[in-house]
Amino acid sequence: MAKVIRKVFPVFEYEREEKWLNEMVEKGFILQHVGFFSYHFEECMPGEYQVRMQLLDKSGKSEETKEYIAFLEDTGIVHVGNMFGWAYFRKKGDFELYSDTNNRIRQINTILTSLIIILLANLMSGVTNVLSYLSSGNEMSYSIIGILNLAFVVILSWGIWRLVSKKRSLQKKDDLFE
Amino acid sequence: MATGNTGALTEAVYYILIALMQPMHGYGIMQKTEELSGGRVRLAAGTLYGALNTMVERGWISALEEEEGSRRKEYLITPEGREILKGEIRRLQELLDNGKLVLEAQNG
Numbered sequence: 001m002a003k004v005i006r007k008v009f010p011v012f013e014y015e016r017e018e019k020w021l022n023e024m025v026e027k028g029f030i031l032q033h034v035g036f037f038s039y040h041f042e043e044c045m046p047g048e049y050q051v052r053m054q055l056l057d058k059s060g061k062s063e064e065t066k067e068y069i070a071f072l073e074d075t076g077i078v079h080v081g082n083m084f085g086w087a088y089f090r091k092k093g094d095f096e097l098y099s100d101t102n103n104r105i106r107q108i109n110t111i112l113t114s115l116i117i118i119l120l121a122n123l124m125s126g127v128t129n130v131l132s133y134l135s136s137g138n139e140m141s142y143s144i145i146g147i148l149n150l151a152f153v154v155i156l157s158w159g160i161w162r163l164v165s166k167k168r169s170l171q172k173k174d175d176l177f178e
Numbered sequence: 179m180a181t182g183n184t185g186a187l188t189e190a191v192y193y194i195l196i197a198l199m200q201p202m203h204g205y206g207i208m209q210k211t212e213e214l215s216g217g218r219v220r221l222a223a224g225t226l227y228g229a230l231n232t233m234v235e236r237g238w239i240s241a242l243e244e245e246e247g248s249r250r251k252e253y254l255i256t257p258e259g260r261e262i263l264k265g266e267i268r269r270l271q272e273l274l275d276n277g278k279l280v281l282e283a284q285n286g
Contacts, residue, residue, distance in 0.1 A: 054224065068227055071204055071223065071227050072223045072224070072227070074203065074204055074205050074250055075204060075205045075208060075223045076205070077223060095222070095223075096222040096224075097222055097223060097224035097225075098222050098224045098225050099190065099220065099221055099222035099225045100188065100190065100222075100225050103224060103225055103228060
């Protein structure tokens with residue numbers, strides 16, 4: 001029996017998303033295909049698979065990404081699909097994509113860069129809109145858009161803070177062990 | 179040779195160099211490493227891919243000509259890679275010798 005679940009995870013919650021996908025495996029559903037905010041599952045033995053996600057450096061269609069995915073598939077990992085720059089993989093039994101901290105930190109840095117760009121764009125747009133409402137008595141809609149921008153900035157800051165503290169704890173571990 | 183002060187190799191890089199004394203593709207390196215370390219060191223595929231690319235760039239290993247119709251690349255250690263490996267073995271030997279010496283002096 002196939003199952004489709006529509007769900008949205010913010011980008012900085014990728015670990016919660018991965019955890020949820022693996023909890024689905026415990027319940028006997030393994031990710032088969034990803035679509036626009038939708039997860040398609042097929043039945044499996046509970047706990048039979050492990051699901052992993054990775055933010056791709058390049059577009060999913062680039063040669064580098066194709067080569068990387070082909071390399072992973074040679075080791076028995078199955079590429080389930082891509083959604084918003086993230087690749088989803090599954091394999092029977094336990095597996096990790098990364099056995100070292102450096103690569104995990106690099107992945108967090110990639111996410112941080114894109115979040116900070118989005119944050120700055122929203123901050124600028126928010127401030128401009130609110131100011132233009134206050135100073136020239138422009139239409140109310142300006143201030144609403146501005147306030148939405150600023151609310152988004154607050155959510156993003158929270159996400160960025162969470163990623164930065166995660167990165168710090170990874171770096172701390174790295175001081176003693178390779 | 180730049181083997182004097184390059185610091186410690188990661189376990190992954192060390193085992194990749196050892197495995198590539200004979201031509202091998204990615205999955206083969208993972209299996210060889212697990213076998214040699216008695217299951218202790220398990221290379222993750224993403225980590226291995228990144229390490230292989232960096233090591234090719236540095237000239238420590240080289241990718242062999244691909245077989246017709248196959249996407250699988252085989253890799254082999256280069257003379258420079260052998261020097262790196264020898265340097266690392268010397269470094270590890272020093273650590274071992276000093277550690278044993280101190281412990282033996284204390285026990286004896």
